[in-house]
Amino acid sequence: xxxxxxxLGERAYPIHIGAGLLADARLLTPHLAQPRVAVxxxxxxxxxxxxxxxxxxxxxxxxxxxxxxxxxxxxxDWATLNRIYDALLERRCDRKTTLIALxxxxxxxxxxxxxxxxMRGIPFIQVPTTLLAQVDSSIGGKTGINHPLGKNMxxxxxxxxxxxxxxxxxxxxxxxxxxxxxxxxxxHGLIRDxxxxxxxxxxxxxxxxxxxxxxxxxxxxxxxxxxxxVAEDERETGVRALLNFGHTFGHAIESGLGYGEWLxxxxxxxxxxxxxxxxxxxxxxxxxxxxxxxxxxxxxxLPVAQPGIAPARxxxxxxxxxxxxxxxxxxxxxxxxxxxxxxxxxxxxxxxxVLAPRTG
Amino acid sequence: xxxxxxxLGERAYPIHIGAGLLADARLLTPHLAQPRVAVxxxxxxxxxxxxxxxxxxxxxxxxxxxxxxxxxxxxxDWATLNRIYDALLERRCDRKTTLIALxxxxxxxxxxxxxxxxMRGIPFIQVPTTLLAQVDSSIGGKTGINHPLGKNMxxxxxxxxxxxxxxxxxxxxxxxxxxxxxxxxxxHGLIRDxxxxxxxxxxxxxxxxxxxxxxxxxxxxxxxxxxxxVAEDERETGVRALLNFGHTFGHAIESGLGYGEWLxxxxxxxxxxxxxxxxxxxxxxxxxxxxxxxxxxxxxxLPVAQPGIAPARxxxxxxxxxxxxxxxxxxxxxxxxxxxxxxxxxxxxxxxxVLAPRTG
Numbered sequence: 001x002x003x004x005x006x007x008l009g010e011r012a013y014p015i016h017i018g019a020g021l022l023a024d025a026r027l028l029t030p031h032l033a034q035p036r037v038a039v040x041x042x043x044x045x046x047x048x049x050x051x052x053x054x055x056x057x058x059x060x061x062x063x064x065x066x067x068x069x070x071x072x073x074x075x076x077d078w079a080t081l082n083r084i085y086d087a088l089l090e091r092r093c094d095r096k097t098t099l100i101a102l103x104x105x106x107x108x109x110x111x112x113x114x115x116x117x118x119m120r121g122i123p124f125i126q127v128p129t130t131l132l133a134q135v136d137s138s139i140g141g142k143t144g145i146n147h148p149l150g151k152n153m154x155x156x157x158x159x160x161x162x163x164x165x166x167x168x169x170x171x172x173x174x175x176x177x178x179x180x181x182x183x184x185x186x187x188h189g190l191i192r193d194x195x196x197x198x199x200x201x202x203x204x205x206x207x208x209x210x211x212x213x214x215x216x217x218x219x220x221x222x223x224x225x226x227x228x229x230v231a232e233d234e235r236e237t238g239v240r241a242l243l244n245f246g247h248t249f250g251h252a253i254e255s256g257l258g259y260g261e262w263l264x265x266x267x268x269x270x271x272x273x274x275x276x277x278x279x280x281x282x283x284x285x286x287x288x289x290x291x292x293x294x295x296x297x298x299x300x301x302l303p304v305a306q307p308g309i310a311p312a313r314x315x316x317x318x319x320x321x322x323x324x325x326x327x328x329x330x331x332x333x334x335x336x337x338x339x340x341x342x343x344x345x346x347x348x349x350x351x352x353x354v355l356a357p358r359t360g
Numbered sequence: 361x362x363x364x365x366x367x368l369g370e371r372a373y374p375i376h377i378g379a380g381l382l383a384d385a386r387l388l389t390p391h392l393a394q395p396r397v398a399v400x401x402x403x404x405x406x407x408x409x410x411x412x413x414x415x416x417x418x419x420x421x422x423x424x425x426x427x428x429x430x431x432x433x434x435x436x437d438w439a440t441l442n443r444i445y446d447a448l449l450e451r452r453c454d455r456k457t458t459l460i461a462l463x464x465x466x467x468x469x470x471x472x473x474x475x476x477x478x479m480r481g482i483p484f485i486q487v488p489t490t491l492l493a494q495v496d497s498s499i500g501g502k503t504g505i506n507h508p509l510g511k512n513m514x515x516x517x518x519x520x521x522x523x524x525x526x527x528x529x530x531x532x533x534x535x536x537x538x539x540x541x542x543x544x545x546x547x548h549g550l551i552r553d554x555x556x557x558x559x560x561x562x563x564x565x566x567x568x569x570x571x572x573x574x575x576x577x578x579x580x581x582x583x584x585x586x587x588x589x590v591a592e593d594e595r596e597t598g599v600r601a602l603l604n605f606g607h608t609f610g611h612a613i614e615s616g617l618g619y620g621e622w623l624x625x626x627x628x629x630x631x632x633x634x635x636x637x638x639x640x641x642x643x644x645x646x647x648x649x650x651x652x653x654x655x656x657x658x659x660x661x662l663p664v665a666q667p668g669i670a671p672a673r674x675x676x677x678x679x680x681x682x683x684x685x686x687x688x689x690x691x692x693x694x695x696x697x698x699x700x701x702x703x704x705x706x707x708x709x710x711x712x713x714v715l716a717p718r719t720g
Contacts, residue, residue: 034686078438089509094684117477119682120504120515121595144480149449155480156516235481322479324454326394 002216004223006139007231011159015139015223019168019212022049022127025056031161033096033123036063040084040111041102042071045129048172053102053127065091069107074260076106076146078154084114098123098161104130104177105137105264109152112143116158126160130173131181131215132265134165135188135222140230140240146259150320151251157235165219171210175301180265182207182300183246187272188222190293191245192229194338196221197296204299242340244323245332246272249306252317256309269302278346278354279333289337311355362576364583366499367591371519375499375583379528379572382409382487385416391521393456393483396423400444400471401462402431405489408532413462413487425451429467434620436466436506438514444474458483458521464490464537465497465624469515472503476518486520490533491541491575492625494525495548495582500590500600506619510680511611517595525579531570535661540625542567542660543606547632548582550653551605552589554698556581557656564659602700604683605692606632609666612677616669629662638706638714639694649697671715 001018016027029035037057041050046068054064067087069080088097099122101111108126115124128138144155170178185207189197199217200207206214226243233240250271254262262270276293279285294304306314323330329351330344361378376387389395397417401410406428414424427447429440448457459482461471468486475484488498504515530538545567549557559577560567566574586603593600610631614622622630636653639645654664666674683690689711690704 036686078442082438085507085514086509089507089513089680092680092684092687094686095682096685117504117514117516119513120502120517142480144477147445147449149446153449153479154445154477156477157480320449320452322455324452325456326396326454327452 002220004220004227006159006227008159008234013160013162015163015165015227017165017167017216017219017223019166019216021164021166022052022169023056025060025062027164028057028100028125028162029060029062031123031125032062032098035061036093036096037098037100038088038091038093039064039066039100039102040069040107040114041066042069042107044071045103045107049102049129049169065093069110072260073106073146073254073264074258076110076259078145081110081114081145084110085118088114088118093118093122095119095122098125100125100127101138102127102129104128104133108133108138109143109155110145112141112158112160113145113155116143116156121158124158124160126163128163128165129169130177131170131219132177132184134167134170134219135181136184136226138163138165139223139226141234150317151255151259152322165223167212167215167219170215176263178208178210179301180263183265183269183272183297183302185218185222186296186300187243187245187268188225190272190334190337191242191332191340192225192338193221194336197337201296204296208300241323241342242332245334245340246275248318248321248323248329248331249274249314251321252314253306253309255317256313257307262307266303269297269300270304270306273297273304274306274354275331276334278331278350281350281353282333282346285334285336289334292337305358306355308357311352314355362580364580364587366519366587368519368594373520373522375523375525375587377525377527377576377579377583379576380526381524382412382526382529383416385420385422387524388417388460388485388522389420389422391483391485392422392458395421396453396456397458397460398448398451398453399424399426399460399462400429400467400474401426402429402467404431405463405467409462409489409529425453429470432620433466433506433614433624434618436470436619438505441470441474441505444470445478448474448478453478453482455479455482458485460485460487461498462487462489464488464493468493468498469503469512470505472501472518472520473505473515476503476516481518484518484520486523488523488525489529490537491530491579492537492544494527494530494579495541496544496586498523498525499583499586501594510677511615511619512682513680525583527572527575527579530575536623538568538570539661540623543625543629543632543657543662545578545582546656546660547603547605547628548585550632550694550697551602551692551700552585552698553581554696557697561656564656568660601683601702602692605694605700606635608678608681608683608689608691609634609674611681612674613666613669615677616673617667622667626663629657629660630664630666633657633664634666634714635691636694638691638710641710641713642693642706645694645696649694652697665718666715668717671712674715
């Protein structure tokens with residue numbers, strides 16, 4: 001087991017990474033305010049891992065209720081959030097009940113926002129079960145739900161007490177989910193660590209085959225990068241925004257297709273390819289860099305072009321993105337492979353060229 | 361004008377108190393992240409004060425959109441909150457738009473929760489227009505909405521950047537609203553300041569007549585008490601819970617009657633009378649103290665008994681109160697007039713006697 005810390009003063013917390021951690025409830029019990037937890041999970045994860053977690057907690061004398069949601073990004077909405085509130089109230093959960101998210105990014109975002117807002121905030125723990133959640137969404141306290149007019153528009157910054165990343169559970173991930181997680185893995189390298197990009201180029205097939213040491217290394221390196229960025233800028237007033245590389249385009253794609261058509265990581269992959277292309281057209285990176293990025297994404301079985309949405313519609317969706325300020329679109333662009341920066345004032349014609357659908 | 365500060369480190373903020381402050385937008389502009397605000401108000405307050413505030417802001421070059429909600433506690437729900445989100449998204453408000461609550465407790469709680477959760481948090485300002493909001497709900501960062509199973513069950517702690525309490529607006533308050541505000545004024549004295557209780561006993565008729573110096577004194581003293589308590593315990597893990605004196609009973613009354621039947625302050629008044637009676641039955645205060653409290657509440661035209669709800673129903677509603685821990689009811693009780701404490705383990709028979717309806 002490896003343990004990192006997200007250094008956030010009084011809100012600092014550990015991330016434990018290793019195979020088989022799900023069965024070790026003693027990693028969780030020191031963080032409970034009382035021996036009572038509510039586990040939020042979904043219909044896909046529950047049959048696989050809920051018993052393992054609940055048996056481990058019961059063995060430590062912890063009372064547990066479970067809330068099993070439908071699976072999918074389309075359920076990241078108010079109606080599902082309300083199901084969590086209803087269950088917590090019906091079971092008389094109080095301010096010292098700990099809410100545990102057992103699942104991927106959708107479960108973590110929903111459960112985290114429920115924890116942030118139930119009785120104005122109850123203790124929260126992340127047990128991510130997808131690669132995407134282990135390397136990205138479970139760390140840093142972003143929680144929320146989608147609004148018909150935009151992704152993650154309603155939410156809160158709310159940090160967990162501990163993150164438990166059991167890399168053994170990644171073996172049951174469908175290949176498409178694994179690839180979607182690799183999009184965020186590749187993102188961490190592209191914006192911050194050129195050497196990690198080179199490592200990914202050498203080890204991508206191992207990751208696709210769920211090779212244990214390779215997965216453990218990738219998860220740890222991404223968590224290190226993310227923890228450092230979050231510690232520097234918890235509420236995204238500066239450097240943290242660079243973690244949104246590919247997300248301005250990606251969110252517009254998800255919203256334009258309808259939530260759940262593409263996985264978040266797939267939309268981010270296409271968004272990164274578009275952001276790389278925009279960086280090239282602005283003269284920041286070379287055509288060979290774009291090709292190198294696209295090649296890596298393709299090897300991970302990820303799309304490198306948007307799925308044929310009209311450019312005008314994408315622009316409209318991007319205009320409500322959270323990164324917009326004073327009506328101006330802002331983009332995370334690459335200065336080189338391994339370094340990103342935030343830019344606005346991108347010429348409209350360059351943007352149009354990048355938005356146009358092409359065969360990927 | 362008098363200015364107090366709520367000392368909360370990096371979240372510290374001023375409270376300005378005085379007659380006519382609504383027209384002085386220069387008290388607000390230093391706190392704006394960009395010259396763009398969204399004012400949330402209701403159909404009662406808008407015709408009275410929205411133009412005054414918006415003219416003042418326009419004169420300072422601030423762009424303003426307004427969101428006018430229905431008036432009443434029954435609208436403190438998800439549907440109304442969503443109206444705020446929709447308006448903010450449709451008008452392309454971004455993370456630097458400041459949300460201003462212009463109204464009473466319901467507007468402040470709704471707008472504050474919208475500000476806490478729109479794009480994971482945007483700047484927020486309180487401009488309270490009722491006595492209750494000026495002395496209590498606008499200070500301290502409690503925001504939220506009601507759930508069918510309990511009052512204020514969904515919410516967040518989210519501090520404003522500044523509170524602007526214009527005491528001149530209290531002159532247009534309906535007498536019933538003024539009395540409801542006096543319930544919270546009396547509460548501040550009962551839990552923390554015996555001398556202020558004595559002052560209230562001498563000046564209650566002046567307050568009921570909207571005497572300007574008397575109102576200014578009462579508002580300032582309550583703000584001082586509340587600011588000190590909040591600074592000591594922002595997230596209500598200790599002393600702040602004493603501000604809930606009368607609220608465990610009061611919330612159950614509001615919920616049992618249906619939100620909006622009684623004003624919040626009216627329910628709190630009856631709840632304080634019940635909590636005083638419970639304190640007496642536990643031997644903490646004398647019968648004469650209970651009489652003194654009830655006399656003051658009656659002079660303020662407030663109820664001193666619950667409105668005939670079955671005790672079993674009240675108990676059921678109290679069991680989901682946020683102050684419950686591990687299934688045990690906890691009560692704020694009076695040690696004496698001017699000092700409160702938190703107690704659990706209240707004998708069931710004593711509680712039953714207090715819950716029984718009586719003629720008030």
